[in-house]
Amino acid sequence: MKIDFTRSGGFAGMRSAVAIDTENLPSTESERLHRLVEEAGFFDLPAALKSTAPGGDRFQYRVKVEEGTRRKEIVADEAAVPERLRPLLDYLTGWARASQKRKTV
Amino acid sequence: MKEVDTDSNSHAACICPIYCIVPPHILKRIAEHGNANQKSWAFRTLAISEQARGQRQAVGLIAALATTSTGTKRRTVYDARNSSRLPGTIVRAEGGPKSKDPAVNEAYLGAGTTYDLYYKVFGRNSIDERGMRLDSTVHYGRDYDNAFWNGQQMVYGDGDGELFNRFTIAIDVIGHELTHGVTQYEAGLEYEDQPGALNESMSDVFGSLVKQYRRRQTAKNADWLIGKGLLASGVKGKALRSMKEPGTAYDDDLLGKDPQPGHMKDYVKTHDDNGGVHINSGIPNRAFYETAIRLGGYAWQKAGQIWYVALRDKLRPTSQFKDAAKATWMAARELYGNGSLELKAVQQGWSEVGIKV
Numbered sequence A: 001m002k003i004d005f006t007r008s009g010g011f012a013g014m015r016s017a018v019a020i021d022t023e024n025l026p027s028t029e030s031e032r033l034h035r036l037v038e039e040a041g042f043f044d045l046p047a048a049l050k051s052t053a054p055g056g057d058r059f060q061y062r063v064k065v066e067e068g069t070r071r072k073e074i075v076a077d078e079a080a081v082p083e084r085l086r087p088l089l090d091y092l093t094g095w096a097r098a099s100q101k102r103k104t105v
Numbered sequence B: 001m002k003e004v005d006t007d008s009n010s011h012a013a014c015i016c017p018i019y020c021i022v023p024p025h026i027l028k029r030i031a032e033h034g035n036a037n038q039k040s041w042a043f044r045t046l047a048i049s050e051q052a053r054g055q056r057q058a059v060g061l062i063a064a065l066a067t068t069s070t071g072t073k074r075r076t077v078y079d080a081r082n083s084s085r086l087p088g089t090i091v092r093a094e095g096g097p098k099s100k101d102p103a104v105n106e107a108y109l110g111a112g113t114t115y116d117l118y119y120k121v122f123g124r125n126s127i128d129e130r131g132m133r134l135d136s137t138v139h140y141g142r143d144y145d146n147a148f149w150n151g152q153q154m155v156y157g158d159g160d161g162e163l164f165n166r167f168t169i170a171i172d173v174i175g176h177e178l179t180h181g182v183t184q185y186e187a188g189l190e191y192e193d194q195p196g197a198l199n200e201s202m203s204d205v206f207g208s209l210v211k212q213y214r215r216r217q218t219a220k221n222a223d224w225l226i227g228k229g230l231l232a233s234g235v236k237g238k239a240l241r242s243m244k245e246p247g248t249a250y251d252d253d254l255l256g257k258d259p260q261p262g263h264m265k266d267y268v269k270t271h272d273d274n275g276g277v278h279i280n281s282g283i284p285n286r287a288f289y290e291t292a293i294r295l296g297g298y299a300w301q302k303a304g305q306i307w308y309v310a311l312r313d314k315l316r317p318t319s320q321f322k323d324a325a326k327a328t329w330m331a332a333r334e335l336y337g338n339g340s341l342e343l344k345a346v347q348q349g350w351s352e353v354g355i356k357v
Ligand SMILES: [Zn+2]
Pocket: A011, A056, A057, B176, B180, B200, B203
C-alpha cells in the first residue's frame, strides 16, 4: 500500500508531508496502517470533506492511498474530519514530523 | 484604564430622539472622527437608522441595544484539558482572579487588549459590534501546534514544545484569531485564494496592531513580526511571518523556509492551504506596512483606521487583492480627502507590492 500525505494551513501555514510505501515498513507498522485505512472506511469517503462553517486557521489534509487496484485521493478540512478518519490522520501527522526530523540526521 | 460604560449607556437610552434629528452624514463624520465614545454611539445610531429605513424590527433592535452596554468586556477562558472538546471547563471569567496557569492569563489579557483596540480606537463594540462575549479555550488537544477561530470562539494549542511553544505566548496571535471573528461579521471574506489571503492579512494587520497598541510602539519602532516567541528555542527563525519583509521570518532544517511572497510577481499558486491563504497574505501584509511606515506615528491611528473602514464597509466575500487596494483607497479618500498624504500613502503602499490603484 502506498500513501501520500500532506497537512497544510493552520496559523503557521507550514506544510508537512510524507510518502509511505508499506512494503518498506516493519510488519507491525504496515499492519497498523492497513488497519487504520480500513477503519477509516477510506475508500468510501467523499473526495472532498469541506467545512461550510465560518472559521480560520484550521489544518487542511490531502491523503492519497493506492492499494492493488484501489486508488483514492481525498482533501479534508480539519473541521469536517469524521471521527473514524481522525486516528489515521493523527498517525500520518506523526509520520510526517518524524520524516522531517530524519532530514536533519 | 477607566471604562466609560455609564456614558455610552445614557447615549443608548436616548438614541431614538437623536437619530431622528442628526443627519446621517454628520453621524458618519462623528463615527469617523469623534472620540471612542462618540464613535461608538454614532456607529450604533447609524446602524439603527439604517435598520429603521429598512423597516426591520427597529423597535426590538433599540431595546436590545439599550441592554447591551458598550465598552463592557465579557471574557471567559476555558480549559480543554488536552481534549478536543469545546469549550471545556471555565477557568477564568470576567473580573475573576488571576490563574496560576500562564496560558489562561495570556488568553484573558490578550482578548482584553484586542477588545480595547477595537473599542477605543475604532469604536467597535466587540467582535460582532453588539457586545459579543469573548470566549477562549486553552490547552486544546495534545501537543497541538495551532490556534484557530471556529466561528464562535478562539482556541489555542500548547504546541509540541520542540517546534512550537504555547500559542497564547504571542499577543498578536490572539488579535489575529479575534479578527477572524470581526471579518466573519463584516466583509465575510471567503477562506480561499485571494479573498482568503485577504482574510488572513486582515487578521495579521490587526493582530500586529494589537501588539503595537499594547506596547505603544510607532510604525517605525514596531518589529512587524507575527508570532514572535512562538518558535521553540533551537528553531532557526524569529517568528512565523514578517509583514515588513515577507519570506524572511524563518529558515530552519526542520520547518523549511518562510514561503511568503512580498510582491505580486511572486504570488504562489498552490492547492494546499486553501490556495495558499497563509502564504499569499504576505503581499497585502506588506502593502499595509508600506502604507503605515509612510504615514509614521502609531500605525493604528491612520493606516489602521483606513484598513478598518475598508474591512467594515467596502470589502465583500469575493474581493480580490486589487479590490482591497481600491477599498482602502476609497476609505482613505473618505476619511482624509482627495489629495491627502494618507491617500497618497495608500497608493504607494500597494504600488510597492505591484498593485496599481
Ligand atoms: Zn488566520
